[in-house]
Amino acid sequence: MSEYGATVAWHLKPGASFDYEHFNREHEWTFAGGEVVQASASPDYFGSGNRVSPDEAVIAATSSCHMLTFLSVAAKQGLKVLSYIDQPVGTVEKAADGQMAITRIVLRPRVVFDDGQEPDTAALDKLHATAHRNCFVANSLKAEIRIEPQ
Structure with missing residues (x-):
């Protein structure tokens, strides 16, 4: 058996709104080896097109x-x-x-x-x-x- 994990982190930016259409979907995935992936929801769901969904x-x-x-x-x-x-x-x-x-x-x-x-x-x-x-x-x-x- 093997187990794998990651840290998925999102934070509300100071002063930013938090409603469905406007909250920032950008976040990070950090893996055990130190690799960090810049992630977001897809643009179809109000995310960023220049990050991995x-x-x-x-x-x-x-x-x-x-x-x-x-x-x-x-x-x-x-x-x-x-x-x-x-x-x-x-x-x-x-x-x-x-x-x-x-x-x-x-x-x-x-x-x-x-x-x-x-x-x-x-x-x-x-x-x-x-x-x-x-x-x-x-x-x-x-x-x-x-x-x-x-």
């Missing part, structure tokens, strides 16, 4: 987990990956229960293998399916997660 973080974490699991599976199979680039897209909308949720995440990984190691489409799909099945972030989400290799 929780929605973006979930989508990025899903992609990152899939990538790291994919790389592990490939390495165990003796395949040398030269690069892996993904541009995931998530959709926030009303779910079947009427609650707002991230309902779908589409991963679009582009993987480059060492010369002569490029798997065929079926083998690549199997690598992604294995990575998806073993990604604990994906296993923790209700959202539909699709993988569309590029």
